[in-house]
Structures are given as C-alpha cells and as structure tokens.
Amino acid sequence: MSVVVRQDPQLLGVNPPLIQGGKDFRDVTNDISSITEAKVFETPMKYWIALACTGSVLALLGAMLAYLVANGVGVWGNNRPVGWAWDITNFVFWIGIGHAGTLISAILFLFRQKWRTSINRSAEAMTLFAVMCAGIFPLFHTGRPWRAAYWLFPIPNTDLNMWQNFRSPLIWDVFAVSTYLTISALFWFTGLVPDLATLRDRATGKVKQVVLGFFALGWRGSAKHWRNYEAGYMILAGLSTPLVLSVHSVVSFDFATSVIPGWHTTIFPPYFVAGAVFSGFAMVMTLLIICRYLLNLDNYITIKHLENMNKIILVTGSIVGYAYCTEFFIAWYSGNPYERFTFFNRAFGPYWWAYWMMMTCNVISPQFYWSKTLRRSIPFMFVMSIVVNIGMWFERFVIIATSLHRDFLPSSWGYFRPTWVDISTFIGTFGLFLTMFLLFARFLPMIAMSEVKGVLAHEKHAFAAPGTNQESHEEAPKHA
Numbered sequence: 001m002s003v004v005v006r007q008d009p010q011l012l013g014v015n016p017p018l019i020q021g022g023k024d025f026r027d028v029t030n031d032i033s034s035i036t037e038a039k040v041f042e043t044p045m046k047y048w049i050a051l052a053c054t055g056s057v058l059a060l061l062g063a064m065l066a067y068l069v070a071n072g073v074g075v076w077g078n079n080r081p082v083g084w085a086w087d088i089t090n091f092v093f094w095i096g097i098g099h100a101g102t103l104i105s106a107i108l109f110l111f112r113q114k115w116r117t118s119i120n121r122s123a124e125a126m127t128l129f130a131v132m133c134a135g136i137f138p139l140f141h142t143g144r145p146w147r148a149a150y151w152l153f154p155i156p157n158t159d160l161n162m163w164q165n166f167r168s169p170l171i172w173d174v175f176a177v178s179t180y181l182t183i184s185a186l187f188w189f190t191g192l193v194p195d196l197a198t199l200r201d202r203a204t205g206k207v208k209q210v211v212l213g214f215f216a217l218g219w220r221g222s223a224k225h226w227r228n229y230e231a232g233y234m235i236l237a238g239l240s241t242p243l244v245l246s247v248h249s250v251v252s253f254d255f256a257t258s259v260i261p262g263w264h265t266t267i268f269p270p271y272f273v274a275g276a277v278f279s280g281f282a283m284v285m286t287l288l289i290i291c292r293y294l295l296n297l298d299n300y301i302t303i304k305h306l307e308n309m310n311k312i313i314l315v316t317g318s319i320v321g322y323a324y325c326t327e328f329f330i331a332w333y334s335g336n337p338y339e340r341f342t343f344f345n346r347a348f349g350p351y352w353w354a355y356w357m358m359m360t361c362n363v364i365s366p367q368f369y370w371s372k373t374l375r376r377s378i379p380f381m382f383v384m385s386i387v388v389n390i391g392m393w394f395e396r397f398v399i400i401a402t403s404l405h406r407d408f409l410p411s412s413w414g415y416f417r418p419t420w421v422d423i424s425t426f427i428g429t430f431g432l433f434l435t436m437f438l439l440f441a442r443f444l445p446m447i448a449m450s451e452v453k454g455v456l457a458h459e460k461h462a463f464a465a466p467g468t469n470q471e472s473h474e475e476a477p478k479h480a
Contacts, residue, residue: 018115018455021299025453032195032445032452033202035295043442047294051442054434061428064421065140073143075421082404082416087137088254089396090426093279094134094433095177095251096272096392099244100280101127102184105191106240109233115308117451118300122291122437123284124188125446129436130283131181133429138173169253176250180243187236193219193229194450245269248276255399262342262403265330271323275392278316278362281309282388289382291441300447303376310375313388317366320395324363338408346402350415354398361391 023031068075078085101123108116142148151164152174164171197219200212219225249269256268285306292301331343346355365387369375406413440446 018118018302018304019300019452020302023299023456025456028449028452028456029198029202031300032447032449033199035441036199036443036445037202044294044296047438047442050290050294051435051438054431054438057428057431058435059431060424061431064425064428065136068140068421068425073141075419077417077419077422079414079416081407081412081414082401084400084404085416086397086418086422086426087141089393089400090429091134091137092251092272092396092400093393094130094137094429096248096276096279096396097283097389098127098130098134098180098184098280099248099273099276100284101125101130102180102187102240102244103277103280104284105187106237107244109237110241114455115305117455118302118305118447119284119288119309120451121188121191121448122288122441122446123280124184124191125440125444126280126284126287126437127184128181128188129433129440130280131177131184132436133433134177136425136429138170169250169257172250172253176247180247183236183240183243187233187240190229190233190236191448191451192444193217194221195445195448197221198449199445244277245273248272255403260403261336261338262346262399265327267323267326267330271320271327274316274319274323275362275395278313278320279389279392281313281316282385282392285309285313285381285385286389287437289378289385291446295441295446297447300452303378306378306381307372307375310369310381310384313384314366314369317362317388321363324359342403342406345406346398349402349406351398351402351405354394355402358391358394358398361387362395365391 019028021027076085076087078087104116104123105120109120138152139145139149142152152171153164155164193216196212197216200209200216203209203212249272252268252272255263256265258264288301288306292298328343331339334340346352365384368380368384374380401416405415
C-alpha cells in the first residue's frame with residue numbers, strides 16, 4: 001500500500017506553487033473559460049454592482065467633456081503662469097500607469113519569468129485602457145480638438161504651406177505614444193489568439209462561433225501554428241522592450257528640453273521611467289486584487305504573484321526616492337540660484353503640502369515592504385497600491401505646478417486651484433478605465449490559459465519530493 005506524502009514546499013527548498021488548488025489542464029480551461037461563458041444571472045452580483053458604480057463615473061466623464069466643449073477650456077483652472085495644470089498632470093499620470101503592462105508582458109517574458117503568466121494579460125489590457133485615458137487630456141487641452149488636433153499629426157497643409165514643428169517634443173509625444181499603443185495592442189491580441197480559439201471550440205451559439213472564429217485567425221493548435229506564434233510573440237516582445245524606456249523618456253522631454261528651473265535636467269528620462277513602472281505596478285496590484293475577489297481567481301492569482309510585484313514596487317520606489325535626492329543635490333551643486341529657489345519652494349513654498357504628500361507616499365510607504373508579513377497581506381497591499389498611485393499623481397502635480405507658479409519675476413507669480421470641472425473630469429477617467437477593465441475581465445479570458453498550462457508541468461516536478469511515488473507528486477501542489 002502506497003503512502004501519500006504531503007510536503008510543505010518551503011521545507012522542500014522550493015518556492016510555493018504559482019498555480020494552487022491542484023489544477024490540471026482541464027481545470028484551467030474550465031475555470032477561466034467559465035467566466036466569459038457564464039450567463040448574466042450566473043455572474044456574481046458583486047461584479048454587476050462594481051460595474052454599475054464604474055459606469056456611473058464614466059457617465060460623469062462624458063458629461064464633463066460635453067460641458068468643456070460647450071464652454072471652452074476656461075472652465076478648467078489653468079491660468080498664468082500655470083498654463084499646464086491638471087490636464088498635463090493627468091496625462092503624464094495615465095501614461096505612467098500603462099508602463100507596467102509592457103514591462104510584465106515583454107521584459108519578464110524575455111527573462112523567462114514564469115510568475116508573469118497569470119497577470120500579464122490583465123497588465124496588457126490595463127496598458128491600452130490607460131493610454132486611452134491619457135489621450136483625452138492633451139486632445140481637449142487644445143481647446144477645439146476638431147480643429148487643433150490636426151497639428152498633432154504629420155500631415156502637410158498644402159493650401160497654407162505650413163507644416164507641424166517636428167522639433168517640438170509635443171509632436172514626439174504623439175509618435176511615441178501612438179507607437180506604444182499600436183505595439184501594445186498587437187502584443188495583447190497576439191497572446192489572445194490561442195485562448196480565443198479555445199473559446200471558439202467551446203462556443204455553442206452560431207454567432208459566437210463565427211465571431212470568435214474570425215478573431216482566432218484560423219488557429220488550430222498545430223505545430224506550425226505554435227512555431228509561428230512563438231516567433232511572432234518573441235518579435236513583438238523585443239519591439240516592446242525598448243518602448244518601456246522610450247515612451248516615458250519622450251514624455252519627460254516635454255519638460256527637460258525647456259529652460260524652466262526644475263524641468264531643465266538630464267535626470268528626467270530615467271526618473272520618469274522608474275516612476276512609471278512604480279505607479280504601473282501599483283495599479284496592476286489594485287486591479288488584480290479586485291478581480292481576484294470579484295471573479296474568484298485565488299488559485300491563479302496567488303500570494304506569490306502579488307508578493308513578487310510588491311518586491312518590484314519596493315525597488316522602483318527606492319529608485320524614485322534616490323531620484324528625488326539627486327534632484328536636490330543637482331540644484332545645490334549647479335550653483336544656479338533659480339534652480340535652488342525652485343526646489344526650496346517645492347518643499348517649503350505654497351505647495352509644501354503636495355510635496356510632502358509625494359514624499360510620504362512614494363518614498364516612505366514602500367519601505368514597509370521590507371517586511372515579508374506585510375508583503376503578503378492582501379488588505380495592506382491593496383491600501384498601499386492606492387497610496388502609491390496617490391503619491392505618483394502628486395509627483396506629477398508637484399513637477400508641473402511648483403515649477404510654473406513662481407516664474408523668474410515675482411510680478412509673474414500666481415497660484416493654481418483646480419475647478420470642479422478639473423476634478424470631475426479626472427475622476428471620470430477612472431470610470432472609463434475601470435469600466436473597460438471590468439468588461440474585459442468578464443468577456444475575454446483575463447488569464448492566459450495557454451501560458452498557465454505551460455507552468456503546470458514544471459510545478460508538478462518542482463514539488464515532487466525525492467523518494468516519493470507518482471501519487472505523492474500529484475498531491476503536493478494540492479496541499480502546498
């Protein structure tokens with residue numbers, strides 16, 4: 001009679017399993033496909049309550065944009081000298097949120113990090129929705145987007161013999177962000193193809209079969225299909241990787257190429273990229289914890305996934321704190337009185353409250369993740385993910401507002417106060433972002449089934465204790 005041996009993974013000297021619950025290939029397919037195949041009445045009520053809340057906030061965004069178009073950008077709080085205020089702050093904030101998607105998908109894929117498989121698709125989708133939210137602000141900042149948005153694209157005006165200013169970093173933004181959005185969308189869709197084919201083969205309705213079959217691109221799972229898929233996925237990962245560095249670097253050029261004290265510094269590109277990854281991972285954490293609860297995905301989005309993300313938040317948060325210190329050192333070492341005044345004004349001027357909020361949220365709060373207990377606490381990491389993104393929004397606000405509100409001449413000094421339209425529009429973009437994400441999680445597989453299955457065989461071998469029989473090998477993941 002064989003004896004089933006159940007071992008604690010940590011006692012075996014291996015990491016906890018990435019997929020828990022003793023799942024096999026059929027379980028993975030059924031568990032993830034059932035979310036998209038469920039009837040309306042089978043979807044948990046808590047999901048529909050969450051969707052109703054986010055949908056109402058989305059309606060607020062539509063109302064604010066209509067009000068803005070009807071009355072002009074004067075309803076925003078932008079003034080002189082703070083011509084860039086909440087709109088550009090929110091643009092940089094949302095672009096930063098989208099960075100973690102490409103990092104998780106592309107860079108961790110190239111480094112063969114298996115823990116990315118349960119979270120990469122959610123992060124990729126988050127990237128697309130964040131870029132959509134970001135695009136709203138510079139578009140409507142032009143005042144009359146149906147006329148002024150023309151100057152954002154490289155189309156010559158043959159009647160007036162006028163061209164766009166290709167030396168402007170604002171034009172570079174359009175190229176960088178549009179390229180990033182295109183590659184990210186292709187990368188996201190390419191990863192979806194095998195799973196869409198699975199849903200197609202499981203579909204019962206004719207219309208659903210036709211629609212899923214169209215987007216599955218004739219996928220049949222042959223060796224040729226898998227070879228082409230892996231080659232294409234690798235190429236897109238290679239193209240996406242430099243975009244992680246380039247996109248937010250180009251966004252930082254909006255500031256760094258100016259001569260305004262507090263902006264004109266070479267540290268901005270790496271500083272912005274680190275901050276973008278920092279805020280992006282925090283937002284992925286927020287979304288995954290919500291979906292883990294709403295859609296009962298505890299066995300697929302495990303504490304191991306969340307803990308690894310918390311480690312990256314700790315590292316990038318420390319890099320951001322180092323960048324803050326470097327900025328003050330450069331301001332002192334440069335000997336430029338205007339640069340010194342700008343940074344002294346940030347910490348002790350009228351916007352001191354925003355600066356110290358930024359420092360508390362971005363530098364001090366991530367240090368709690370040195371504790372393993374806190375890194376693995378769901379309530380704590382959920383609160384911390386929100387705190388980090390609050391701090392990162394304040395970082396963008398501090399960079400923009402404190403550098404503009406006190407110019408070279410005291411006679412030009414002013415103070416920015418947001419209007420109710422500023423605040424409502426920003427809140428409304430969260431409605432767009434969360435509504436799109438909830439719809440994605442409900443109607444498309446938010447976990448890559450094909451990639452998760454590739455982890456299962458490795459998990460079974462990793463948790464097999466030496467000297468145990470096959471039965472003990474199969475039991476180990478169930479009781480890990």
